[in-house]
Amino acid sequence: MAIDEFGLIEDYFGEIGAPSANLRLGIGDDGAVVELPPGQQLVVAMDTLVEGIHFPSGTAAGDIAYKALAVNLSDLAAMAAEADWFQLSLTLPTADASWLDEFARSLDAAARAYGVALIGGDTCRGPLAITVQVAGTVPTDAYLTRAGASPGDLVVVSGRLGDAGLGLACTEGRAELPSELAEACLRALNRPHPRLELVPFLRAQASAAIDLSDGLQGDLRHILRASDCGARLERDALPVNDYIRRQGAWEYALGAGDDYEICCCVPPAGRAAIAAWNTAHADCPLSVIGEITAGDYLLEYDDQRIDLATASGFRHFG
Ligand code: ADP
Numbered sequence: 001m002a003i004d005e006f007g008l009i010e011d012y013f014g015e016i017g018a019p020s021a022n023l024r025l026g027i028g029d030d031g032a033v034v035e036l037p038p039g040q041q042l043v044v045a046m047d048t049l050v051e052g053i054h055f056p057s058g059t060a061a062g063d064i065a066y067k068a069l070a071v072n073l074s075d076l077a078a079m080a081a082e083a084d085w086f087q088l089s090l091t092l093p094t095a096d097a098s099w100l101d102e103f104a105r106s107l108d109a110a111a112r113a114y115g116v117a118l119i120g121g122d123t124c125r126g127p128l129a130i131t132v133q134v135a136g137t138v139p140t141d142a143y144l145t146r147a148g149a150s151p152g153d154l155v156v157v158s159g160r161l162g163d164a165g166l167g168l169a170c171t172e173g174r175a176e177l178p179s180e181l182a183e184a185c186l187r188a189l190n191r192p193h194p195r196l197e198l199v200p201f202l203r204a205q206a207s208a209a210i211d212l213s214d215g216l217q218g219d220l221r222h223i224l225r226a227s228d229c230g231a232r233l234e235r236d237a238l239p240v241n242d243y244i245r246r247q248g249a250w251e252y253a254l255g256a257g258d259d260y261e262i263c264c265c266v267p268p269a270g271r272a273a274i275a276a277w278n279t280a281h282a283d284c285p286l287s288v289i290g291e292i293t294a295g296d297y298l299l300e301y302d303d304q305r306i307d308l309a310t311a312s313g314f315r316h317f318g
């Protein structure tokens with residue numbers, strides 16, 4: 001191996017993240033050994049970020065590291081799993097010390113913030129790409145899926161939609177934002193916050209869930225397909241920033257990706273639990289944006305209805 005894999009792992013990736021109580025043997029052997037407590041199941045997910053495809057060339061190493069872990073943790077949140085450990089496969093064109101240092105520091109900060117341990121990985125030379133595999137636990141059969149929504153369920157999203165898409169538009173010169181909003185949108189794009197804090201709520205209240213990586217319209221459709229339902233969304237209930245609302249730029253909330261908020265379905269009896277959640281969690285607000293139906297997939301506003309199953313190009317609908 002041209003990159004000195006052994007030294008690089010020791011120097012940068014030997015002790016990343018928070019310790020895992022389930023880990024028996026970590027980095028340094030041919031494999032890691034992990035216990036699974038009785039009555040628990042393992043939930044695993046994996047995502048790859050490739051330079052030039054998932055992030056622009058020149059993205060800061062710290063942002064890449066943070067996002068590579070965060071997008072994976074977001075998948076665990078959607079499954080209602082508690083995050084436990086992760087593996088890292090790093091493909092690097094060169095072993096640049098300052099890049100690796102920034103990458104490892106940010107990865108460690110993110111891993112500590114979300115309570116996960118790095119337990120192994122792989123390192124090789126090639127075009128820059130980062131693959132993370134995460135694992136979490138659920139009490140037996142307490143995981144959520146995309147199936148399970150029923151007509152009458154509320155459609156609920158966390159946080160704000162469209163910030164990441166607007167952040168990307170900003171970096172590409174397609175949008176000009178006031179500096180405070182630009183900062184928030186760039187942060188949403190580069191350092192998404194996986195909604196692991198929602199796991200207890202999801203386990204107690206949700207019938208189905210997905211994390212929003214590709215945009216609400218398409219991602220909610222995965223729930224509708226898996227659950228064999230339709231949905232009616234209220235455009236004006238979508239949680240968006242003032243810029244999107246004022247400009248009528250709803251395409252950012254509906255079609256842009258990378259928000260990593262959670263979209264879940266909650267039986268109507270859960271309305272009080274949503275209100276209680278919102279009282280206690282101002283930094284992770286839940287918005288009811290519509291309802292699961294037995295029929296079509298519609299977006300409603302004023303006296304208009306748009307069929308979301310066929311509509312594309314939301315620019316026309318603002
Ligand atoms: P092998 O050749 O047996 O696959 P490696 O030399 O690739 O072993 O890896 C040695 C140890 O370092 C293993 O425990 C592996 O999980 C770990 N490792 C390799 N690359 C990384 C990385 N980028 N991050 C964390 N651990 C890594």
Ligand code: MG
Nearest residue numbers: 005121122123
């Ligand atoms: Mg190897």
